[in-house]
Amino acid sequence: xxxxxxxxxxxxxxxxxxxxxxxxxxxxxxxxxxxxxxxxxxxxxxxxxxxxxxxxxxxxxxxxxxxxxxxxxxxxxxxxxxxxxxxxxxxxxxxxxxxxxxxxxxxx
Numbered sequence: 001x002x003x004x005x006x007x008x009x010x011x012x013x014x015x016x017x018x019x020x021x022x023x024x025x026x027x028x029x030x031x032x033x034x035x036x037x038x039x040x041x042x043x044x045x046x047x048x049x050x051x052x053x054x055x056x057x058x059x060x061x062x063x064x065x066x067x068x069x070x071x072x073x074x075x076x077x078x079x080x081x082x083x084x085x086x087x088x089x090x091x092x093x094x095x096x097x098x099x100x101x102x103x104x105x106x107x108x
Contacts, residue, residue, distance in 0.1 A: 009070050015056075016091075024052060029101045030045050035102075038105070039105075065084075066084045068083075073092075079091060090108060
């Protein structure tokens with residue numbers, strides 16, 4: 001992994017820990033696509049910006065917190081591990097030309 005990839009992962013984890021979506025949005029490619037096991041359709045760049053801002057606002061209003069850290073899943077992929085009220089999810093990203101082009105949220 002290169003330094004830029006680690007920097008982006010660090011910003012994504014910090015975004016979840018502080019519920020500041022702008023730390024994620026600044027790294028997204030205009031061609032970004034997001035998929036989640038909990039969201040029925042893929043989201044493009046514009047859809048994801050609206051989604052993540054709304055999601056973080058909802059979490060803030062609920063008084064819940066999310067603990068995010070950088071680590072490896074069982075398949076050895078470096079990613080972000082999210083823990084929200086004991087529910088674990090993993091956020092994988094793919095970076096091309098120093099921008100995030102793909103994000104996947106899943107249980108593994």
